[in-house]
Every structure is written in structure tokens, then in C-alpha cells.
Amino acid sequence: MGGPPGGTGDDHPVPPAVLEAAIGWQLRQGEGDTSPADAQALADWVAAHPDHARAWRQLGDIDQHLARAAAGPGARAALLLPPRRRRPARVAGAVLGLALAVACGVLVLDRYQPVGQLLSDHRTATGERRTIVLPDQTVLHLNTRSAVNVVFSQDQRAIHLRAGEVAVETSHADPAERRPFVVLTEDGSLRALGTRFTVRRWPRAHTAGSDGAQGRGAPATEVAVTQSAVAARPANCAAAASEPCAAERIVSAGQGARLEGGWVDPWAAPPDADAWKDGMLVVDNQPLGEVVAMLARHRVGHLGVDPRVAGLRVTGTLPLADTDQALLALTAAVPVEVVWTTRWWVMLKPRAAP
Structure with missing residues (x-):
């Protein structure tokens, strides 16, 4: 799991069995009928081994990502718990509701933070x-x-x-x-x-x-x-x-x-292949379609380009920290305009004739 630069104990993944046990505790908490004895049992489990405490903190880190992406309660458990441990639902409607919430949450979360990377160091x-x-x-x-x-x-x-x-x-x-x-x-x-x-x-x-x-x-x-x-x-x-x-x-x-x-x-690696470390995208006579694809990696939502202008060649330096400004810079470099359907759906299209 990720941590601050320099590394901490939380930077290392926990054993799968420990993570599975931690998810089980989280599921029991999410049921809403936990007793003081249950809370004490959880505290005892967390304190029993450093791996237990680390797993619990790592799940909390994933919780924060899901919260930012507006995923519903229980989405993390449904994403991470192996199928053999998922208990049959008591009510079919609750299962369907949770499935829909998880599906929506996963789609939103994946665009912000790829789901498959959540347990990376x-x-x-x-x-x-x-x-x-x-x-x-x-x-x-x-x-x-x-x-x-x-x-x-x-x-x-x-x-x-x-x-x-x-x-x-x-x-x-x-x-x-x-x-x-x-x-x-x-x-x-x-x-x-x-x-x-x-x-x-x-x-x-x-x-x-x-x-x-x-x-x-x-x-x-x-x-x-x-x-x-x-x-x-x-x-x-x-x-x-x-x-x-x-x-x-x-x-x-x-x-x-x-x-x-x-x-x-x-x-043929470009001479400025690592310019992104300084927040810049340097392009040299590259097709607009490729440039837009690179910018899209830095932007939440859909960013596309009309095929009629995808082959236009672009040379210049674009800011990665502000993709809105980068798109405006492209409109000055080539004859395109930015079409905003919503904040999350943006297209570059041929510039309309004056």
C-alpha cells in the first residue's frame, strides 16, 4: 500500500489471510448491529499483531478513495473479498441494490484510481x-x-x-x-x-x-x-x-x-521523456490524437478528439497540472475548439468557420 515518501510500516502489503480477516471484521461492522463485545473483540484482534493493525489502516486508506469517488457502503468489501467468503444475501433486493452501488462505485473509482492498483505498494x-x-x-x-x-x-x-x-x-x-x-x-x-x-x-x-x-x-x-x-x-x-x-x-x-x-x-525515445516529473508534457510533431490520449491520463472524465483532426501535428509544451489550460493551448496551436458537453465529457473538434 502507498505511504508518505521515505516509507513506513504501512508501505508493505499484508499477508492475504490477514487482509481477508480484516475485511471480515469490516463486513461485520457494516451490518450495524455490533455490540460492545464485538467492538472489544475487534480491538483485541487489531492489537494482537502488527500485521492486523496495518491491514486495518490499509482498509481505511481504501475507504478514503471510495469516499472520494462516492462509492456506496460495502463497495470495498464486495471488491476485495474472495467469492467463497461472500455470504448469501438475506434479501434479494438488498443484493441487487448493493450490486448496482458497487458497479457504479467501481466505474467512478476506476477513473479516479484504477481498482486493480489499490493494493499496490x-x-x-x-x-x-x-x-x-x-x-x-x-x-x-x-x-x-x-x-x-x-x-x-x-x-x-x-x-x-x-x-x-x-x-x-x-x-x-x-x-x-x-x-x-x-x-x-x-x-x-x-x-x-x-x-x-x-x-x-x-x-x-x-x-x-x-x-x-x-x-x-x-x-x-x-x-x-x-x-x-x-x-x-x-x-x-x-x-x-x-x-x-x-x-x-x-x-x-x-x-x-x-x-x-x-x-x-x-x-526513438524523445529527449524530454521525463519532463512529466516537472509537470510538463513536451511534444514534437506528434499527432493530435496521441497528444490528447496522453493528456487524458491526467484528467478525470472523458477526453476525446474528432477523427477529422486527430492527425494534425502538434509541437510544444503543455502543463499537466492544469489540463484545461493545456486544451486551450492546443486551440492556439492547431485549428480546433474545445467542446464541453459536461465537465466530465470533453471533445476537441474542428474549429467552426468564422
Whole structure:
């Protein structure tokens, strides 16, 4: 679960059995007929082990996200509790009402904070960016809608990028540190060679379809190196440097690579690939459809582009902290206008003739 920069005891996931027990306690509380004895039993359980207290605090953190997204009571339990533990409803109407509340809550919550990332060690919501300092003093910068798990072991220091984008600044504070630092994704591994680099795993944007929605290709992992080098390996190779891998490629500063389908291929990484750390999106002769897709990751609600203008080329710098201003800047750069159906449904369309 996420925590403040620098890490606390709450930054580490609890055992699944403990989390399941905590959810059971929360369900009993939600029934509304708890007695003083029940409250004492819960207090005793929380105090019995540090993992119990941590699980209870982590559920409270998820509660806050659900509250921001206006999800109904019990939505968290319905989302997280394994099916075998969900008890039959006493009243069919109550089940249907809860199901509808959960469905609506999940849809709203997922646009603000992807549901699948709620139990990650560190995560960001839509439009949020975070900086995390790991125990070895390596610095991670998380872009919007991103999630990582930290997996430090006796043999290596690793983070698993579950989704989104992370910029890594490896630490050299301890000269005795010999464990390699590795970023793992579903597509392979990236071993730092004393370096700074960014790794992202977004669905790749395509030209907008006839409905103006942004199409998405299958996710691939892309790395851009800004200092020193990275050893990139596809998923069919072991991450450990001691294991030989013919497909391994060394990616030097100023270069990029894409890991996909068991291969590592060169990728023309933009020179400002990590500008988002400073709240800026730098684009250089890119299609408007791709630019809008990148802005949409930082904005709650639907942001689309009319296919008639999706191919227009854009060059410039856009603010990520204020996507309204970014959209206005696009209207000055290319002949489009912003059409607001509601605050949460926005389209870029061809500019009307004067």
C-alpha cells in the first residue's frame, strides 16, 4: 500500500489471510448491529499483531478513495473479498441494490484510481504524481495512474511496474551495495547500470475512431535512458545477470528500447521523456490524437478528439497540472475548439468557420 515518501510500516502489503480477516471484521461492522463485545473483540484482534493493525489502516486508506469517488457502503468489501467468503444475501433486493452501488462505485473509482492498483505498494490516482525514496535511497517518481510493488530480497533490489510510468534515479549512497537494481514488467526486465531512466507501460494510442474515442493497442514496455545505461531483457529471459540471455540489449544514455513479444527493439525515445516529473508534457510533431490520449491520463472524465483532426501535428509544451489550460493551448496551436458537453465529457473538434 502507498505511504508518505521515505516509507513506513504501512508501505508493505499484508499477508492475504490477514487482509481477508480484516475485511471480515469490516463486513461485520457494516451490518450495524455490533455490540460492545464485538467492538472489544475487534480491538483485541487489531492489537494482537502488527500485521492486523496495518491491514486495518490499509482498509481505511481504501475507504478514503471510495469516499472520494462516492462509492456506496460495502463497495470495498464486495471488491476485495474472495467469492467463497461472500455470504448469501438475506434479501434479494438488498443484493441487487448493493450490486448496482458497487458497479457504479467501481466505474467512478476506476477513473479516479484504477481498482486493480489499490493494493499496490505505491500508486497514483488520475492527475497525481508522487516521489518515493526507497530504503536504499533510490528515488522513484510515479507518473499519473501508475503503480509499483517493491521487491527487495537478498539477491536483488527490484520494483515491479504494474501499470503506468516510473522514473528511476538509482542511489550510490552505499558503496558496499552489490545487489543489482531491476525494474520488472510483464514484458521483461530492465537492470540499471548506475543510471537514471524512465520505464512506462501504457496501452499505445492509435488514431481516434469514428466515435472520437481514443483506440488503444496492446501494452508494451518502453524504456528511455537519460544517464549511463540499462540492460534490457525480454520476458523469456531470466532477470538475473548471471543467467545468459542472447536477446539482452544494452540501452545507452539518449537511447530507448521497447520490450514486446519476447524481443527488445530500438525505440526513438524523445529527449524530454521525463519532463512529466516537472509537470510538463513536451511534444514534437506528434499527432493530435496521441497528444490528447496522453493528456487524458491526467484528467478525470472523458477526453476525446474528432477523427477529422486527430492527425494534425502538434509541437510544444503543455502543463499537466492544469489540463484545461493545456486544451486551450492546443486551440492556439492547431485549428480546433474545445467542446464541453459536461465537465466530465470533453471533445476537441474542428474549429467552426468564422
